[in-house]
Amino acid sequence: MHHAEIGGYLELEHFDGREYHEGAVCLNAARSCLLYLLEARGVQSIWIPMYLCDSVGESCKAAGVAIRTYDVTKDFKPDYHTINLTAGDYLYLVDYYGQLDKKDVLAARDACEGRLVLDEVQAFFRRPLPGIDTIYCCRKFFGVPDGGYLYTDAHLERKLPQARSSQHMVHVLGRMDDGANAHYGEYSASERLFGTEPVAAMSELTHNLLRAIDYQAVADARLRNFSLVSERLGSRNELAPIARPGAYMYPFLTKDASPIRKAMQQRKVYVPTLWPGSASLEGMSGRLSRDILPLPIDQRYGADDMTYMCDLLLELLDERADATQARPAASADPDVHKLRRLGQ
Numbered sequence: 001m002h003h004a005e006i007g008g009y010l011e012l013e014h015f016d017g018r019e020y021h022e023g024a025v026c027l028n029a030a031r032s033c034l035l036y037l038l039e040a041r042g043v044q045s046i047w048i049p050m051y052l053c054d055s056v057g058e059s060c061k062a063a064g065v066a067i068r069t070y071d072v073t074k075d076f077k078p079d080y081h082t083i084n085l086t087a088g089d090y091l092y093l094v095d096y097y098g099q100l101d102k103k104d105v106l107a108a109r110d111a112c113e114g115r116l117v118l119d120e121v122q123a124f125f126r127r128p129l130p131g132i133d134t135i136y137c138c139r140k141f142f143g144v145p146d147g148g149y150l151y152t153d154a155h156l157e158r159k160l161p162q163a164r165s166s167q168h169m170v171h172v173l174g175r176m177d178d179g180a181n182a183h184y185g186e187y188s189a190s191e192r193l194f195g196t197e198p199v200a201a202m203s204e205l206t207h208n209l210l211r212a213i214d215y216q217a218v219a220d221a222r223l224r225n226f227s228l229v230s231e232r233l234g235s236r237n238e239l240a241p242i243a244r245p246g247a248y249m250y251p252f253l254t255k256d257a258s259p260i261r262k263a264m265q266q267r268k269v270y271v272p273t274l275w276p277g278s279a280s281l282e283g284m285s286g287r288l289s290r291d292i293l294p295l296p297i298d299q300r301y302g303a304d305d306m307t308y309m310c311d312l313l314l315e316l317l318d319e320r321a322d323a324t325q326a327r328p329a330a331s332a333d334p335d336v337h338k339l340r341r342l343g344q
Contacts, residue, residue, distance in 0.1 A: 012205070015212035020124070021136060024149035026202035028163035030121050030137035031055050033150035035199050037117060037133055038063040040154035046090040046117070047083055051285035054277045055195060056092065056119075071283045072096075074239070077104055079284070080111065090115040097251045097294075098123030098244050105129060125219050125246030138206065140248065141298070142213055145169045146194070147206040165203035167193065180270065218299045219246035225297035225306050226250050232310040236317060239292075249294040252313070257291040260316050264293070269309055271295060 019026075027033050034056065037043070045066040048056055060067050068089070071079040076096040085091065091112035093105065098120075109116045109132060120126050121137040128134040128151040138147035145168030168190045174183035226247040234240070238253040254260065261271050271293050273279060278289035295309060 012208065015208055017211040017213070019207070019210045020213075020215045021149040021151075024128075024136070024151050025155070026207070027148045027150060027160075028165075028197060028200040028202055028206075029146050029194050030119075030135050030148040031059050031194055032197070032199040033135040033148040034059050034117070035063055036150060036156060037135070037152060037154065038065055039199075040152065040156050041090070041133070043090050044088055045086075046092055047085065047112075048092040049078065049094055049285065050281050050283070051096075051275070051278045051288050052094060053275050058195065071285050072288070074284055074288075076100065076288075078108060078111075083111075085112055088115070090117060092117045092119060094119040094121075095123045095126065097241060097248050098126060098246075099241060099251075102129065105132065122248040123244075123246075124248075125215075125244075138210060141218070141246070142210070143172050144206050144209045145172055145190075145203075147202050147210065160199060160201045163197070163200040163203040163206075165205045169205070221299040221301075222247045222297055225301055225303075228303060228306045229295060229297055229310055232307075233295075233313065236314070247297060250297050252293040252295055253288070253291055254293065254317065255291060257293050260313070260320070261293060263316050264312060267312055269296075269312060 025033070025036065027036060038046075038060065043063075043065050045068065046060055047068045047070050048060065049072050050069045051072050057067055068084075070082040072094075073079050076094075076099045078091075078093065083091070089112065091108060093100075093108045093116060095105075095118065105116075105118060106129075108118075114131075116132055118129075118132050118134045120128075120134055121140060124136055124138070124141040131153075132151075133154070134151040136149040138144050138149070145165040146163065171183040171187040171190060174186065180187075223243060223245045226241075227243045229250045230241065230243055233250070233252055236252075236254070238255075239251055241251050261273070264271050273289065274292065274294055275289055278285050280286060281289070293313070295313075297306065
């Protein structure tokens, strides 16, 4: 019997917990899940939303799949007026912020006669529906280097290589020592690398880290934080997002969000743009990309963090309102002034 190595220095501890998505096809990234599916299903053409990460379109092009694009509505559902499905077309449905209901997914499945790809990249804790090809991403929810899960009954015959993930770990480990800014360059380099990596089986390193997570605690913490933020900010939000266990982020929609985003980042509250490639578009896709502030509500944070973030955002919104408010001319008649104040 051959042993690879015995003795020497110790590596990362081996964990013996259970992964959340046991039974799925385990790959190196969500992008690989899509490429796997396009090949296994023999997809020729696909409708994808305009409000989306560039990597989806790039993956489809790399696979030689014809792309058609559609707009989304303000409540994150497909705008079916902008979709004209023809025979054989697949539909790529994104569950933005985990806000779709089961009936929304089933309606999409029926609209494309079952040729549906469901993107649950922003809803890791949503269990898959039977018979629907479904993609999940690990690193959007946990401090792991990579990893994606795919539920499908279509399988590739060829054997996949196993990914190696240590090159994606530098920024994950470095942030614990030095903070996010010090390793942002390594994070960006790691993200770019995903675009060049082939479809591969999930690395042993990622499997191991995913076995160490207390998934119930993570789901509870995210729901608790989302609910707290929703209570504080709901009256100022153009959206009415639903709180669900394991929420991704809290989507706060406001007009002209860019200056607010920059001001928050200057105060070290990092709020991304999802997705910059969509921000210049017309229609609702462009608006959602430009004007949603995706607020972090994940398991790293507690009530004090959420309170600080909400206070900061409300302060910035109030400052903007004060700066833009047209003040009525003073009136000599106090009763007239009172009526004006009451908006009568």
